[in-house]
Amino acid sequence: MTVHADYRLSQLDELEAESLHIFREVAAEFEKPVLMFSGGKDSIVMMRLAEKAFFPAKIPFPVLQVDTGFDFPEVLECRDSWVSRLGVRLIVASVEEAMASGVVVDDGKTSRNRLQTGTLLHAIEQEGFTAAFGGGRRDEEKARAKERVYSHRDEFGQWDPKNQRPELWSLYNGRIHAGEHMRIFPLSNWTELDIWDYIGQENILIPNIYFSHRRRVFARDGMLLTESEFNPLRPGEVAEERTVRFRTVGDLTLTGCVESSAATIPEIIDEISVAVLTERGATRGDDRFSEAAMEDRKREGYF
Amino acid sequence: MVMDLLRFATAGSVDDGKSTLIGRLLLDSKSIFADQLAAVQATSNARGYDYTDLALLTDGLRSEREQGITIDVAYRYFATPNRKFIIADTPGHVQYTRNMVTGASTADLGLVLVDARQGLTEQSRRHAVILSLLRVPHLVLCVNKMDLVEFSQERFNEIHQEFTSFATKLSIPDLTVVPISALQGDNVVNRSDHMPWYEGPSLLHHLENVHVASDRDLVDTRFPVQYVVRPKSDDYHDYRGYAGRVAGGILKPGDEVLVLPSGMTSTIAGIDLFNGELDEAFPPMSVTVRLEDDVDVSRGDMICRPQNAPVPSQDIDAMVCWMSTTPLRPRQKLSIKHTTRTARTLIKDVLYRLDVNSLHRDLETKELTLNEIGRVQLRTTVPLLCDPYEKNRTTGSFILIDEATGVTLGAGMIN
Numbered sequence: 001m002t003v004h005a006d007y008r009l010s011q012l013d014e015l016e017a018e019s020l021h022i023f024r025e026v027a028a029e030f031e032k033p034v035l036m037f038s039g040g041k042d043s044i045v046m047m048r049l050a051e052k053a054f055f056p057a058k059i060p061f062p063v064l065q066v067d068t069g070f071d072f073p074e075v076l077e078c079r080d081s082w083v084s085r086l087g088v089r090l091i092v093a094s095v096e097e098a099m100a101s102g103v104v105v106d107d108g109k110t111s112r113n114r115l116q117t118g119t120l121l122h123a124i125e126q127e128g129f130t131a132a133f134g135g136g137r138r139d140e141e142k143a144r145a146k147e148r149v150y151s152h153r154d155e156f157g158q159w160d161p162k163n164q165r166p167e168l169w170s171l172y173n174g175r176i177h178a179g180e181h182m183r184i185f186p187l188s189n190w191t192e193l194d195i196w197d198y199i200g201q202e203n204i205l206i207p208n209i210y211f212s213h214r215r216r217v218f219a220r221d222g223m224l225l226t227e228s229e230f231n232p233l234r235p236g237e238v239a240e241e242r243t244v245r246f247r248t249v250g251d252l253t254l255t256g257c258v259e260s261s262a263a264t265i266p267e268i269i270d271e272i273s274v275a276v277l278t279e280r281g282a283t284r285g286d287d288r289f290s291e292a293a294m295e296d297r298k299r300e301g302y303f
Numbered sequence: 304m305v306m307d308l309l310r311f312a313t314a315g316s317v318d319d320g321k322s323t324l325i326g327r328l329l330l331d332s333k334s335i336f337a338d339q340l341a342a343v344q345a346t347s348n349a350r351g352y353d354y355t356d357l358a359l360l361t362d363g364l365r366s367e368r369e370q371g372i373t374i375d376v377a378y379r380y381f382a383t384p385n386r387k388f389i390i391a392d393t394p395g396h397v398q399y400t401r402n403m404v405t406g407a408s409t410a411d412l413g414l415v416l417v418d419a420r421q422g423l424t425e426q427s428r429r430h431a432v433i434l435s436l437l438r439v440p441h442l443v444l445c446v447n448k449m450d451l452v453e454f455s456q457e458r459f460n461e462i463h464q465e466f467t468s469f470a471t472k473l474s475i476p477d478l479t480v481v482p483i484s485a486l487q488g489d490n491v492v493n494r495s496d497h498m499p500w501y502e503g504p505s506l507l508h509h510l511e512n513v514h515v516a517s518d519r520d521l522v523d524t525r526f527p528v529q530y531v532v533r534p535k536s537d538d539y540h541d542y543r544g545y546a547g548r549v550a551g552g553i554l555k556p557g558d559e560v561l562v563l564p565s566g567m568t569s570t571i572a573g574i575d576l577f578n579g580e581l582d583e584a585f586p587p588m589s590v591t592v593r594l595e596d597d598v599d600v601s602r603g604d605m606i607c608r609p610q611n612a613p614v615p616s617q618d619i620d621a622m623v624c625w626m627s628t629t630p631l632r633p634r635q636k637l638s639i640k641h642t643t644r645t646a647r648t649l650i651k652d653v654l655y656r657l658d659v660n661s662l663h664r665d666l667e668t669k670e671l672t673l674n675e676i677g678r679v680q681l682r683t684t685v686p687l688l689c690d691p692y693e694k695n696r697t698t699g700s701f702i703l704i705d706e707a708t709g710v711t712l713g714a715g716m717i718n
Contacts, residue, residue: 007553007585008516011308011387020589021548024530028602028643052577053589056542057534138378145377164375165711166401166626168408170548171640171702175709189389191380 012197016049019186021170022149023053023133026184027060029174030131033184034091034124037063039071039079040249041206042135042187045195047082048204049186050133062089064132066120068112069096070230070251078207093123112251121157124181131174131182139191149188155179193272200265212245212263223256247272306382309515312391312410312439314403314430319416320447324485325379325392328507331492332381376406386511395426400433400659400674401626404714407437408700411515416445419452419482422462425660428469432659435473436622436676436716438693440518442470443479445506449498450484456500472662474693477513481506519586524552524560525613525690525698526606527642532591544575544591545600550642550697551690552608554584554592561609562600563688568609569596586697603644605688605698613698615686619648621715622657622692623679623703625671631679631703631713632670639715641687641701648703651680671713679715692716 009017026033035050037043050059065079083090095115098104104118124132138145148167153159155177165173176182187195199206216227218239225231227239231253244257245268262268313321379390391406393399407413413434417427427444434442444466452458459482470478481490482501489495492507504512532544558571574581575591584590592606600606607613625631631650639648655664656677671677692699703713 006516007519007521008305008307009588010305012306014308014587017548017587017589020546021529024546024589025643028530053546054530054532055575055577055591056536056539057532058536139380142377145379146375161375166405166714167711168405168702168714169696169700170409171700173640173702173704173709173711175638175704177709189378189380191382191387193382194387 012194012201015190015194016052016198018170018189019049020053022172022184022186023050025172026131026133026174027054030182032127032129033061033131033133034127034129035059035061035063035133036120036135037065037079037082037090038135038249039065039075039082039207040135041195041199041210042137044078044082044204044206045190045198046133046135046186047086048198048202051086059086059088062091064091064093064120064123064127064129066116066123067092067094067096068116068251069094070112070228070253072207072209072226072246072249072252074209075207075249078205081205091123091127093119095119098122111254113254116251117157124157125179129181130176131184133184133186135187136183136185137187137190137192137195147185147188149185150174151183151185152176153181153183157181159183193269196265196269196272200269207249209246209249209257210268212243212261212267214241215244215257216241217244217257224258225254225256226252228252306385306387307516308387308389309412309510309513310389310391310410311412311414311510312393312403312406312434313414313416314393314395314406314433319395319418319426320485321392321395321416324416324445324447324483324491325390327485327488327491328388328390329379329381331488331507332383376402383507383511388510395430397426397429397659398674400429400676401624403430403433404437404624404626404676407434407439408696408714410434410437410439411518412441412443412510412513413439414443414445416447417462417466419446419448419455419458419462423465423469429659431466431470431473431475432662435475438474438696438716441477441479441513441515442475443481443506443509445485446480446482447485449482449489449495450487454482454489454495454497456498459498459501479503479509479513481509520551520695521553521585522551523611523690523695524554524558524606524608525550525695526552526554526592527644527688527698528600528602528604528606529643531601542593543597544593545606546589546591547606547643548589549584549586551586551695552611554590554606555582556580559609560594560606561612562594562598563605563607563612564615564686565599565604567596567598569594569598571595603642605642613688613690615688617683617686618651619681619683619687619689619701619715620718621679621681621701622676622718623671623713623715624676625673625713627705627710627712628673629712630670630672636706637712638704638706639681639683639687639701640704641689642698644685644687646687647684647706649682651682654678654680678718681715689717691718 098119099106103122104115150172216239217224218237245260246257262271377392393403393406415430463480483490490505528545529547572593572595574584635650653669655666656668690698699717701715
């Protein structure tokens with residue numbers, strides 16, 4: 001904590017204070033919260049904030065991961081390390097199991113990312129969660145720019161962007177009916193740069209694929225994708241080893257990496273400070289389908 | 304030098320050049336990425352516009368893009384080396400007053416735009432009234448489109464004076480007036496060569512330097528208890544901490560404190576943050592406070608000082624902004640959330656409806672409809688531990704919730 005002589009907080013400390021307040025409000029007012037934990041950098045920052053909000057007590061709710069079956073092993077490893085250090089209960093909702101039991105239908109055209117939505121909603125309903133923390137940030141995408149910190153979901157898990165509750169001061173309204181739930185976004189006011197600054201400041205563990213490494217990759221749709229058994233090469237595609245890192249981590253069949261030599265957090269911060277593409281625009285195939293791709297997925301109940 | 308945070312609210316319609324101004328601040332501070340700009344250029348081309356419409360950057364939802372208007376509060380982020388900015392970008396029309404109120408509720412600074420050709424309009428007056436009602440401590444009036452009035456000092460002075468005389472009816476502790484051209488960039492980031500007669504700072508320079516830390520109350524200690532931390536572990540067997548966000552004053556270990564509503568007194572044993580104990584805590588820090596004595600404290604209680612405490616009251620007099628299509632009327636029963644305390648409330652009376660354009664008080668109408676603001680008297684089931692909103696924006700504010708639907712119906716500022 002950096003405190004100025006004239007009682008000013010650094011912007012990072014102020015963001016942290018706001019997020020801790022949100023975590024405590026939810027823990028106090030909701031019967032069954034859960035934290036959606038992907039093992040990506042944003043959800044790791046959420047874990048850190050939850051750890052701080054309830055210290056020295058343990059985090060008073062479980063964490064939920066939606067396993068696409070196409071997750072990076074390095075990310076799952078990092079997830080497990082966080083879960084065991086904090087002693088929280090991990091619930092894994094598997095897209096493959098959801099497909100096998102008919103909860104979601106794989107028509108061969110829908111990406112695993114999209115199938116996550118049905119799997120997630122099913123898990124929330126099964127466990128009876130009333131609030132689900134997500135790592136979404138308003139700077140990520142323009143539909144998110146208008147989303148509330150407390151974002152209401154109806155009994156179908158849907159978001160109604162035109163009918164959002166007004167959200168004033170730091171007075172959050174957590175009223176829901178049976179079968180409904182609230183998505184909670186404690187990182188709403190954080191930017192990508194803030195996330196990295198905070199990871200640097202807190203010196204916390206993140207998956208090593210965020211740092212520069214050698215990897216066999218191939219080009220598809222203007223992105224560099226990782227070579228993998230889940231992602232067979234199409235005719236004309238050639239895999240070769242390059243020095244890369246990932247700016248976001250998701251379904252590995254859709255998440256591209258960027259050529260980068262940034263091997264430390266300060267180097268990543270330098271790289272982002274001069275980046276010309278948003279992290280989603282650069283490396284997420286799932287956001288590219290239309291101008292309103294994120295808004296449409298969010299309406300259906302995506303993260 | 305540590306980077307701090309400024310939250311500011313803008314209001315206005317596309318015609319005022321608000322979106323152009325925000326677009327320029329984002330563009331010039333390199334906060335717009337190439338893919339965002341490319342998407343906006345593609346849409347502008349597809350619609351046959353002659354120029355890239357920067358307003359498309361800020362209009363996020365599909366329905367808004369289709370209608371070409373901003374209907375909700377959108378939050379934007381940019382940073383310069385010493386400060387991060389959060390913009391609450393709100394629509395300007397009267398039918399979106401509630402969105403403006405929402406955006407202003409968290410703002411340190413409000414930005415009002417006027418078109419130099421038109422001067423003050425009903426809309427710009429209304430924006431200033433709302434910022435003043437929400438006690439936004441700093442106001443910047445941007446006289447835009449100076450290029451279209453030949454950068455005339457005389458025109459600028461006219462508008463400046465007209466606004467200053469109007470502002471005497473409002474509560475605006477700090478007013479700055481800047482002549483700009485958002486389209487051409489005059490006085491937005493850099494001082495303009497076109498207006499050598501203007502001796503003040505550029506808009507961005509002002510935003511970067513306006514002092515906001517002193518707006519917080521560092522005298523009157525207010526700590527609404529959010530959550531009781533009880534680890535029940537071997538290492539922290541008897542630990543009992545009260546977590547919350549400091550709403551006012553400076554808390555220090557050793558301070559004698561009063562807990563409301565019980566009226567018990569104790570002493571602060573320690574203030575915990577994850578990384579260790581603190582010597583002091585002040586707004587807006589989130590901390591955990593431990594007390595020397597085993598007093599009964601729970602969520603909804605307030606820790607303050609024995610000689611400086613809010614008076615618990617069940618009768619509340621407040622300015623309310625109504626946000627629902629179903630009107631507010633006397634005898635209605637609602638839920639009220641104030642700090643960390645939730646209660647039921649009865650609307651006793653609507654004293655008057657305030658015309659936010661003229662400041663006229665309409666004493667005849669005994670109801671508030673969507674987007675209207677008025678003075679309301681309420682009775683609550685339990686005492687609220689509140690201060691006047693003008694003294695403390697946290698302990699002086701509340702929201703009203705529909706008991707059946709759970710929807711937020713209104714927002715109140717206590718008199």
